[in-house]
Amino acid sequence: MxxxxxxxxxxxxxxxxxxxxxxxxxxxxxxxxxxxxxxxxxxxxxxxxxxxxxxxxxxxxxxxxxxxxxxxxxxxxxxxxxxxxxxxxxxxxxxxxxxxxxxxxxxxxxxxxxxxxxxxxxxxxxxxxxxxxxxxxxxxGADFYQEGVMAAEYLIRKADSLGMEHVNIVEITGTENSTPMRQRQAGFYDTIAADGRMTILESIDGDFLKSRGAECMRYLLKTYSDTIDVVFSHNDEMTLGALPEIEKAGFVPGRNIVIISIDGGQEAINVLKEGRINCVVECTPKLG
Missing domain, CATH: 3.40.50.2300 (Response regulator)
Structure with a gap:
């Protein structure tokens, strides 16, 4: 917005x-x-x-x-x-x-x-x-749909720059049936729909929790191993939970796997600067 x-x-x-x-x-x-x-x-x-x-x-x-x-x-x-x-x-x-x-x-x-x-x-x-x-x-509130669009637009640009012919995506969503979960997913899916390179391997509910982000990532790595090109996470907490699991599996987040997150908290921004997250779409908490 x-x-x-x-x-x-x-x-x-x-x-x-x-x-x-x-x-x-x-x-x-x-x-x-x-x-x-x-x-x-x-x-x-x-x-x-x-x-x-x-x-x-x-x-x-x-x-x-x-x-x-x-x-x-x-x-x-x-x-x-x-x-x-x-x-x-x-x-x-x-x-x-x-x-x-x-x-x-x-x-x-x-x-x-x-x-x-x-x-x-x-x-x-x-x-x-x-x-x-x-x-x-x-x-x-924020425009969650547009946040999903922005995440997808970044991914398309990134895939172009890397010359990727096929892009396998795993998605860690927010709480099932919540507004940000539905709209972020819709914005992302609608934007990548016209790009034939994009494939969603699986979408899994991380409930916006760091612990669940880690659990989801462990499962996704066990299931899809080295076929994962991109992790699209609906918030920073789940992303921060997922990163150590990616590293434990022997991958370098931000290099071997493209990491896209939403929120813009300071910890995620610091990790973005380190190169372990590729993109953070901002969603301001200042709604008071």
Whole structure:
């Protein structure tokens, strides 16, 4: 997503938030409204990566900057924990609910409860799929599809520069049925579809976790051995987990195998400078 598009989205969501909180405050006495802070309940999906922890910190920082009272809950990668947190926010009568959904589906009932309670809901980082309309106010997030496109475009250029006639790719995806997993994969697949050199050997769920990245890479190396030309990983944590496994197998990441990652955390950038990662597509965590 370009800066202008991101700015427009943030402004739009800010306006939605202002309108929502104004509506939520109707019926209160004027002096109460003048003194009251906005109370925001935010359910973070977890702390699985440096990106996610940076995202949480940015939300905490911005809440402090704008004098917003923040109720923050960590769901530890479990949808049921997020649903429970949203219900607690409703019971506490917060002014606004925000959350980063771990998966896209399964939110209709709890969000309808929030709507019936008159509490606006903002999505952060990830989108959802619902059967009902108008359950959320807006989404603040990156263009995951374009991130996948950029990763694929880099690969095509790299294959051209190396004179590769056939390109065998293994993919370590993010959490199954999450927005970044679906859209990053779609952007990547759509872009390489017209290039007859590209073959996806296998796509495997790494759940955005470093430990799972290592497990997935061990399996992929055992299954496909020296036929792997490219590893496309949906985030830096999984990439950093995969690299030692590649080295243990006797390959040099960045040379024998092209490594493409997404996020842009400092550790991955350092490894990029070392040449052990070939490409890192940036995804900013600063969505607060």
């Amino acid at each position: 370009g800066f202008t598009d991101m700015l427009k989205r943030i402004i739009a969501c800010a306006l939605c938030l202002i309108l929502a909180v104004t509506a939520a405050g109707c019926g209160k006495k004027e002096d109460e409204k003048a003194d009251a802070k906005i109370l925001l309940g935010f359910s973070q999906l977890g702390s699985e990566s440096a990106w996610r922890m940076g995202n949480t910190k940015d939300i905490e920082d911005q809440a402090e900057n704008y004098n917003i009272s923040l109720m923050l809950e960590n769901a530890n990668q479990k949808q049921e924990n997020q649903i429970d947190a949203i219900r607690r926010f409703i019971a506490y009568k917060v002014d606004v609910i925000a959350f980063s959904p771990i998966v896209e589906e399964g939110w209709d009932n709890v969000l309808l409860e929030a709507k019936n309670a008159g509490i606006p809901v903002i999505l952060v980082d990830r989108d959802i799929s619902t059967q009902k309309v108008d359950l959320t106010t807006c989404l603040i």
